[in-house]
Amino acid sequence: MNIHENIIAPFVHFFYPHNCIGCGSDIIERENFLCLECINELPHTSFALHANNPLEKFFWGRIPVTAGMSEFYFSKTSIVQNCIHEFKYKGNTKLGLYLGRMIGKSILNSNRFAGIDFLIPLPLFTKKEFIRGFNQSAILCKGISEITNIPVMPNSVIRIKATETQTKKGRIERWENVEKSFSVTDAERLKNKHVLLVDDVITTGATIEACGAQILKVEGAKLSIASLAYATR
Numbered sequence: 001m002n003i004h005e006n007i008i009a010p011f012v013h014f015f016y017p018h019n020c021i022g023c024g025s026d027i028i029e030r031e032n033f034l035c036l037e038c039i040n041e042l043p044h045t046s047f048a049l050h051a052n053n054p055l056e057k058f059f060w061g062r063i064p065v066t067a068g069m070s071e072f073y074f075s076k077t078s079i080v081q082n083c084i085h086e087f088k089y090k091g092n093t094k095l096g097l098y099l100g101r102m103i104g105k106s107i108l109n110s111n112r113f114a115g116i117d118f119l120i121p122l123p124l125f126t127k128k129e130f131i132r133g134f135n136q137s138a139i140l141c142k143g144i145s146e147i148t149n150i151p152v153m154p155n156s157v158i159r160i161k162a163t164e165t166q167t168k169k170g171r172i173e174r175w176e177n178v179e180k181s182f183s184v185t186d187a188e189r190l191k192n193k194h195v196l197l198v199d200d201v202i203t204t205g206a207t208i209e210a211c212g213a214q215i216l217k218v219e220g221a222k223l224s225i226a227s228l229a230y231a232t233r
């Protein structure tokens with residue numbers, strides 16, 4: 001920090017006060033969301049670098065995944081959880097872009113993700129997206145794209161049916177219900193393409209599996225998966 005910044009920063013902070021999303025401590029630099037300590041404590045997985053990593057294993061026997069990664073381990077009451085809350089529920093899309101760029105850097109630094117043609121955000125129900133004002137996965141895709149230059153292809157897959165009220169259904173019925181809730185609208189563009197399907201948090205993997213299954217029905221399509229956080233243990 002130079003003298004100029006030393007003098008100016010406190011004033012900037014006075015007008016734009018903000019706190020670290022991870023621990024709540026004061027941050028002076030306006031462009032940062034996390035303090036240096038929290039940045040250093042972020043639980044990166046390094047999955048992107050390793051074949052047969054836990055995320056890829058998680059989909060074994062479910063759908064064929066060319067490469068899979070999650071940027072962070074997810075746990076409750078953690079920096080990552082605070083970030084996701086701030087991003088998704090408080091609408092901090094700039095933070096979302098920042099997190100997306102972190103995924104982008106990991107993908108760029110791994111040759112396992114070479115040759116991806118498109119990024120596809122996991123679609124939300126239109127109503128949900130309307131209420132939230134954005135699709136969090138689309139924001140992450142934008143951040144990934146800024147770093148990797150891989151284009152985003154939204155709306156090539158859509159979500160067509162609500163799946164919330166299915167708690168009383170059996171396992172198979174439930175799966176059929178979820179699988180049918182995605183539809184590929186532009187199969188021609190996905191033909192023989194390698195797509196990276198992006199989600200925020202992978203917990204059961206059921207939605208991403210269902211969406212991925214539809215993409216894989218397109219002739220010659222290859223599927224890779226990226227998520228901001230990995231919540232399964």
Ligand SMILES: [Zn+2]
Pocket residue numbers: 020021022023024025034035036037038039
């Ligand atoms: Zn902090």
